[in-house]
Amino acid sequence: MEAKKNTSFKAKVQKLGTNLSSMVMPNIAAIIAWGLITAIFMANGWFPNAKIALLISPMLSYLLPLLIAYVGGRLVYEERGAVVGAIAVMGVVVGAKVPMFLGAMIMGPLGGWCIKKFDQLFQDKIPSGFEMIYNNFSSGILGMLLAILGTYVVNPLVVGGSTLMGKGVDFIISIHMLPLANIFIEPAKVLFLNNAIGNGILVPLGIQQAASAGKSVLFLLESNPGPGLGILLAFMFFGKGSAKASAPGAAIIHFFGGIHEIYFPYILMKPALIIAAIAGGVSGTFTFQLLGGGLKAAASPGSIIAIALMTAKGAYFGTFAGVLVAAVVSFLIAAVILKHDKSMEDDDDLAAKQAQMQAMKAESKGKEMPTAMSAQESVESYRDVKKVIFACDAGMGSSAMGASLLRDKVKKAGITDVTVTNTAINRLQDEAGLLVITQEELAERAAQRTPSAMHVAVDNFLSSPKYDEVVANLKAISQFEPTAKAEAKTETQASDPVANVDFAKVTEVDFISHDQHKGTATMATTLLKERLTKANKEVTVKNVKINDLDDDSSHLVVVTAQAAKNLRLRYTNVQIVVVDDLLTSDKYDEIVKKLN
Incomplete structure (x- = not known):
């Protein structure tokens, strides 16, 4: 039980860190643009x-x-939340003497949360035909009130907090204690909190410092590729089996591609190597400070190429020296650890060792990897898979490379009806026909966001034997797809969906809002409301998301055949009517007639 609580706590910490990071990550391009303009054209x-x-x-x-507030509001409540978050942040921004990144991270999600709660209270009570007026004025008025709140309350608090944090960072730098931050940063990176720390904390503070000093060493604390490079080089010379064979390629991808996640499995395989990573990070940061290294803006990804482009004028020697020192120190310590680790003699397969470690970890926690549906069950479980999504913390880097590898395998297998993409884990949407592939450390959060999807957890996006299994199952099921479609069509035609409904229990009719068909569900809701009004029947009709349904027989859900499959996976008690078209179905007259 205690282990389960610890796992949940870790997932919560990862989620909080990802939410902070996710407000900054989509805007890294804008931050880089600002940094380049500053570095090139300032006085x-x-x-x-x-x-x-x-x-x-x-x-x-x-x-x-x-931009940060807009993205923060969108994370909470899509486009309406994004607009209200952007309006709200203006109250914090105007008149501020410091960059309002912290204020944006507060007001953006706050604006999204407020409009979401407001809609939950009033949206279903709006008369037909007044939806647009409600949507526009509710967002505008609420945004205005939040902007005023930001001006008088949040602005002074954030200015005070930013000033205090800035002085704290300056003090730590002045007494040369900043290198000690890597004692916490390096282990947190291996737990997949690297983007949360870098983009959620260090980048906003670094921008504030760079705006006044012209550069900041904070941009280098998490993005320094030196510690990871040293560890991978140590495996090249002193590792064994596939760990040694794969290390050169991993080193190139890590150092030049900036994908730090690629060296995490090597540390997880030999946890003592975290000492090498910490020592490399501490020595690198000390060198940055000692020799005046620093960047104008964030280096994302943490590639030596991005670091070179973002290095401030006159800081090249200190910056590259810090990367070199970090690599040398981590290499020397990792080499000692690997040479004296006798257990390495039997480790012939990196992937097998990682799988064994994860199995032992799961066993010690008294549970299996949380999934909504195991991807190893049978070929039949792949029948509805139409989309494969690789999900990592930031939605770039390692997941993009994993998606590229699987996409190539799917193409060579001649599978044409399955798409393979990648995204950030916090942007996953629960939908029909979805297979989610993620890393073991993020599997719990992926299952929480997409409970009706299939899930595959891998140790390394770049070299997992599970890819071949996925492709083989997709290839096998494709042979039965025409038969499955014919059976589904016959079953739908053979039964009358309305006749199977117990209308005596129905108190609410629901339409499911899909990401690609929100307008259709909204219009269908309005049309059914109008029909019920003309029939003088008072029955609640709502347009809801699939996650917001109550699993109760008093709910009658009207869906298409494709959405019905996903609905039945999630709920057992709701009553379902399947229609061919949400707007023109001939079932509505019968539904209205039978409703009380």
């Missing part, structure tokens, strides 16, 4: 230009906070 830049330099201050003070 003491490479090519000073007073006219172009006028962009620097507005981008820092307005553009970046607005």
Whole structure:
């Protein structure tokens, strides 16, 4: 029981960190644009230009906070939340003397949460035909009130907090204690909190520091590729089996591609190597400080190429020296650990060792990897799979490479009706026909976000034997797909969906809102309301998301055949009517007639 609580706590910490990171990650391009304009065209830049330099201050003070708040609101409540979050953050931004990244991270999600709760209270009570008026004015009025709240309450608090944090960072730097931060950063990275730490905490603080000092060492604390490079080099010379064979390729991808997740499994295989990572991080940061290294803006991904592009003028020696020192120190310590680790003699397969470790971990916790449906059950379980999504913390880097590998295997197998993409784990949407592939450490959160999907957990996105199993099952099921479709069609035609409903229990009719068909569900809701009104019947009709349904027989859910499969996987008590078209079905007259 205690182990289960610890796992849930870790998932919650990962979720919090990812939420912070997810507000910054989509806007890294804008931060890089600001950093390049600053580095090149500011008064003491490479090519000073007073006219172009006028962009620097507005981008820092307005553009970046607005983008962060917009994304933060969208994470909570899609487009309505995004708009309200952007309006709300203006109250914090206007008049502020410091960059309002922290304010944006507060007001964006707050705006999304407020409009979401407001809609839950009032949206289903709006008369037919007044939906647009309600949507526009509710967002506008609520955004105005939050902007005023931000001006008088949140702005002073954030300014005070930012000033205090800035002085704290300056103090730590002045007494040369900043390297100790890597004692916490390096282990947290291996637990897949690297994006949360880098983009959620260090990047906002680094931008604030760079705006006044011209550069910041904070951008390098998490993105420094030196510690990981040293560990991979140690495996190249002193490792064994597939760990040694795969290390050179991993080192190239890590150092030049900036995908740090690729070296995490090597540390998980030999946990003592975390000492090498910490020592490399501490020594690298110390060197950055000692020799004046620093970046103008975030280096994302943490590639040596991105670091070179973002390095401040006059800071190249200190920056590259810090990366080199970190790599050398981590290499030397990792080499000692690997040479004296006798257990390495029998470790001939990196993937097998990782699988064994994860199995032991799951056994010690008294549970299996949480899934909504095991991907190893049978070929039949792949019948409805139409989309494969690789999900990682940031939705870039390692998941993109994994998706590329599987996409190539699917193409070579001649499977044409299955798409393979990648995304951030917090942007996963529960939908029919979905197979989610993620790393073991993130499997719990993936299962929580997509409970009706199939799930496959891998140790390494770049080399997992489970890819071949997935492709083989998809290939096998494709042979039975025509038969399955014919059987489903026959079953639908053979039964009358309305006749099977117990209308005496029905108190609410629901339409499911899909990401791709929100408008259709909304219009169907309005049309059925109008029919019930003309029939003088007072029955609640709602347009809801699949996760918001109550599993009760008093709910009658009207769906298409495709959505019905997903619905039946999630709920057992709701009553279902399957229609061919949500807008023109001939079943509505019979439904209205039989409703009380």
